[in-house]
Amino acid sequence: MKNYIFAIALLITFLACKQNTKTEEATESVEEVIEETPAVTYPENLTKVFDAHGGMDTWKSMKSLxxxxxxxxxxxxxxxxxxxREGLVDNPKESIGFDGEKAWFVNKTEGEYNGKMAKYKYNLMFYFYAMPFILGDEGINYADTEPxxxxxxTYPGIQITYNAGVGETPEDRYVLYYNPTTYQMEWLGYTVSFVPGIDKKELHFRRYNNWQKVNGVLLPKTIVGYGFKDDKPTEAKHSTEFTEVQITNTAMPSSTFAKPEKGEFAN
Incomplete structure (x- = not known):
């Protein structure tokens, strides 16, 4: 009996040691994976642009805008x-949202409404407003381009293109032009691919030269749309002012972006 009890005890000890060994190996394996994961790197000039606007570390610490x-x-x-990237656009004519998986819309008018555009519009102005930091997303390719x-x-330029499958319009092309002295972003050239009848290769232009600091991040106070010709800006057309800006390290509840009962999902 004593030999039997001793054998059982020895078996339990062996299994426990084996399990601990597996746990240690798994932990070491996870640590190795973490150590081998490369940090995101950006071109030196783009890093200087990010730094001029508060730094990528500051941006990444923020959860809502x-x-x-x-x-x-x-x-x-x-x-x-x-x-x-859950999003909500709300105005007197419509509400457009993205719940993390699907875009939706609510038509607040009595007229016809193109719900198909909701999947492009829910983050359109967010994308323009979150410049230059939005250009630090994954799946982006960078190249110097003609100033x-x-x-x-003379404003030096950085061209941005996207890997296949990134976003709704991965064929889009952007060019960030920055001030050669301050490294602050000054211009954005961009193509438009989701509007029928527009040249998908011609650069449109918006100017960013009026900034406001909010919670340590330099964000646009105004963005000015320009006319364009031959991939160059011509004259100022319209200005958009941004007020009541909030950027915080606390995310909004997901219920904020959920489709309301009256809403419809975009096709």
Whole structure:
């Protein structure tokens, strides 16, 4: 009996040691994976642009962004969870959202409504507003490009293209032009691919030269749309002002972005 009990005890001890060994091996394996995961690196000039706007570390510590734009029909409020990219656009004519998986819309008017555009519109102005940090997303390719010369000033450029399958329009191309002295972003050239009848290769332009610091991050106070010709800006056309800007390290509840009962999912 004593030999039997001793054998059982020895077996239990062996199994326990074996399990501990497996746990230690698994832990070491996880640590090795973590150590081998490369950090995201950016071109030196783009890193300097990020730093001029508060730094990528500061941006990545933020969880939500909200801002207001004055439109002809009233105020439009845009709210985004920065990590999940859940989004909500709300104005007197419509509500458009993204719940983390699908885009949805609510038509607040009696007229016809193109719900198919919701999947492009829910993050359209967020994308423009979150410049230059939004250009630090995964799946992006960078290359130096020909500088922009405007009113006697030469602005160096960084071209941004996307890997296949990134976003709704991976064929889009962006060019960030920055101030050669301050490294602050000054211009954005971009193609438009989701609007029928528009040249998908021609660069459109918006100017970023009026900034405001919010919670340590330099964000646009105004963005000015410009006319364009031959991939160059021509004259100022319209200005959009951004107010009630909030960027925080707390995410909004997911219920904020859930489709309401009256809403419809975009096709």
């Amino acid at each position: 909200a801002f207001t734009m004055e439109k002809p029909d009233g105020k439009e409020v845009i709210t985004t969870n920065l990590i999940s 922009l010369v405007f009113e006697g000033v």
